[in-house]
Amino acid sequence: MNLPNQVVKINPFYMSQIRDQFIELEQRLIPIINKLELGRKQESINRLERESSHNNFWDNPTKAQEKMQELTALKEDIAKVAQSQKIITDNIETLNLMENELTTQDELVLTKDYIEAKLLVDELEKQVFLSGKYDKNGAIFSIHAGQGGTEACDWAAMLQRMYERYFERKKWKYSVADIRKGDEAGIKSITFLKVVFSTTVSGLINSTYSPFDKTIA
Numbered sequence: 001m002n003l004p005n006q007v008v009k010i011n012p013f014y015m016s017q018i019r020d021q022f023i024e025l026e027q028r029l030i031p032i033i034n035k036l037e038l039g040r041k042q043e044s045i046n047r048l049e050r051e052s053s054h055n056n057f058w059d060n061p062t063k064a065q066e067k068m069q070e071l072t073a074l075k076e077d078i079a080k081v082a083q084s085q086k087i088i089t090d091n092i093e094t095l096n097l098m099e100n101e102l103t104t105q106d107e108l109v110l111t112k113d114y115i116e117a118k119l120l121v122d123e124l125e126k127q128v129f130l131s132g133k134y135d136k137n138g139a140i141f142s143i144h145a146g147q148g149g150t151e152a153c154d155w156a157a158m159l160q161r162m163y164e165r166y167f168e169r170k171k172w173k174y175s176v177a178d179i180r181k182g183d184e185a186g187i188k189s190i191t192f193l194k195v196v197f198s199t200t201v202s203g204l205i206n207s208t209y210s211p212f213d214k215t216i217a
Contacts, residue, residue: 153186
């Protein structure tokens with residue numbers, strides 16, 4: 001005899017907890033939206049789109065590329081806010097209107113949506129409150145082996161590979177302006193030119209690290 005599938009309701013404690021978490025995200029979004037000045041960003045988008053439609057827009061490729069990058073960044077900001085708002089609002093409404101109908105299957109969806117919304121809000125907070133005036137500009141980033149012989153050159157080469165993979169994972173554009181090979185192995189120095197970061201770079205500038213420094217975790 002086939003028994004009907006049992007429907008398991010969401011635990012009331014979880015229901016209350018996840019609702020509070022979505023409301024917290026909603027509150028965190030308010031200062032972000034105020035700081036971003038989305039109205040001004042939309043005006044800038046409209047202006048850049050009009051400029052990009054002109055026949056002579058690509059006469060200066062470098063300037064045109066900079067404007068297209070600015071346009072992309074502006075659209076991404078608005079899209080992130082809109083996406084996070086929709087996820088948060090939709091789930092709060094679902095929790096309020098269908099409180100007695102939600103099952104453990106819905107719990108999986110709620111948890112997934114919360115994680116997605118939290119990641120978006122975290123990213124927006126970092127961008128808005130932990131970034132600086134010049135972060136959207138390119139940077140010159142160098143690694144120097146310094147004093148330490150072959151081991152220091154090996155360490156510098158390890159850092160080169162680590163940062164190149166990191167730049168690629170973050171989709172940051174860069175080029176190598178200069179590289180000096182070590183006498184036996186590794187590199188003495190390397191300079192990355194025009195590294196275009198998407199977040200604050202202050203933590204990478206004017207920093208000296210040694211593989212023999214026990215204070216580095």
